[in-house]
Amino acid sequence: DRAAAADAPVTPGALADGTAVPLLANLGKPxxxxxxxxxxxxxxxxxxxEFLFLSSSQAPTVEEQTKAYTELLQAFPGKKVVVRxxxxxxxxxxxxxxxxxEENPALGLRGLRALRASEDILREQLTALANADAAxxxxxxxxxxxxSTVEETEYFVTLAKEYGIKTAGxxxxxxxxxxxxxxxxxxxxxxxxGTNDLTQYTLAxxxxxxxxxxxxxxxxxxxxxxxxxxxxxxxVTGKPIGICGEAAADPLLAVVLVGxxxxxxxxxxxxxxxxxxxLLHHSLDDAKRIAGAAxxxxxxxxxxAAAQEAAAQHT
Ligand code: PEP
Ligand code: MG
Numbered sequence: 001d002r003a004a005a006a007d008a009p010v011t012p013g014a015l016a017d018g019t020a021v022p023l024l025a026n027l028g029k030p031x032x033x034x035x036x037x038x039x040x041x042x043x044x045x046x047x048x049x050e051f052l053f054l055s056s057s058q059a060p061t062v063e064e065q066t067k068a069y070t071e072l073l074q075a076f077p078g079k080k081v082v083v084r085x086x087x088x089x090x091x092x093x094x095x096x097x098x099x100x101x102e103e104n105p106a107l108g109l110r111g112l113r114a115l116r117a118s119e120d121i122l123r124e125q126l127t128a129l130a131n132a133d134a135a136x137x138x139x140x141x142x143x144x145x146x147x148s149t150v151e152e153t154e155y156f157v158t159l160a161k162e163y164g165i166k167t168a169g170x171x172x173x174x175x176x177x178x179x180x181x182x183x184x185x186x187x188x189x190x191x192x193x194g195t196n197d198l199t200q201y202t203l204a205x206x207x208x209x210x211x212x213x214x215x216x217x218x219x220x221x222x223x224x225x226x227x228x229x230x231x232x233x234x235x236v237t238g239k240p241i242g243i244c245g246e247a248a249a250d251p252l253l254a255v256v257l258v259g260x261x262x263x264x265x266x267x268x269x270x271x272x273x274x275x276x277x278x279l280l281h282h283s284l285d286d287a288k289r290i291a292g293a294a295x296x297x298x299x300x301x302x303x304x305a306a307a308q309e310a311a312a313q314h315t
Pocket of ligand 2 (some may be wrong): 143173194196197
């Protein structure tokens with residue numbers, strides 16, 4: 001019955017053939033960690049650090065950041081926790097990082113670009129993360145947002161390692177990084193695809209603008225091609241590829257993303273149960289076949305329909 005099902009231990013994410021697909025949580029504050037664990041999160045795939053400081057006028061101190069990151073890491077002993085460096089600008093403006101008016105903020109000094117322009121803030125964040133890492137038992141991974149070149153990847157990973165961060169990577173949110181994923185990954189320990197921004201930049205449609213919201217659909221085969229390019233980069237370099245955009249929360253799309261080469265999925269904790277259940281219905285070969293059907297479509301609606309049809313035909 002329902003009560004018994006709710007008490008049953010949550011199994012780790014896996015496909016029908018036993019292939020592990022760790023299911024992780026997207027979080028914005030340490031206080032949400034306990035609920036995520038309860039819902040079966042095997043770790044954190046995206047901790048959005050900027051959410052802690054959206055209303056701050058001053059840059060956060062090393063002390064206050066150390067406290068917040070320590071609280072987060074303490075909730076996941078022995079588990080992977082991917083923390084993203086401050087992603088300031090466009091939909092997430094931070095007063096202490098974004099001051100200039102920009103006509104097109106999504107194409108402006110945001111994400112890693114903004115951190116690089118205020119490198120002290122990035123250095124303080126890395127200091128706080130290293131402090132929290134030293135005081136806790138979690139497996140800390142750190143990544144940079146909105147990376148669009150191989151050179152930016154080298155810059156960020158080199159700096160993070162200077163602070164003792166053992167696992168450093170980048171988000172793939174811009175088509176340039178997806179297309180050069182093998183070269184990006186030659187300098188990074190991992191990549192995580194942000195499908196929200198990747199869709200925005202692929203379809204050239206502002207994710208905040210209602211009048212173009214119909215373009216913001218991660219089922220679009222052009223977006224799927226870029227996920228595949230990133231997955232292929234992960235395969236040739238032997239590096240893990242996470243997905244941390246909203247797309248991972250759509251159960252059938254989650255199967256497609258795994259078929260395209262994603263090795264972990266991160267989502268809002270409330271989406272974990274449905275994605276876990278759907279993955280168990282498909283083997284890796286099945287997921288590749290379903291992904292192939294979606295990739296061959298020419299628009300988002302037909303990609304979704306083709307995947308549904310392919311998923312219904314079990315081999
Ligand atoms: C994304 O862009 O998909 C992502 C995960 O980051 P955010 O939504 O915070 O920009
Ligand atoms: Mg993003």
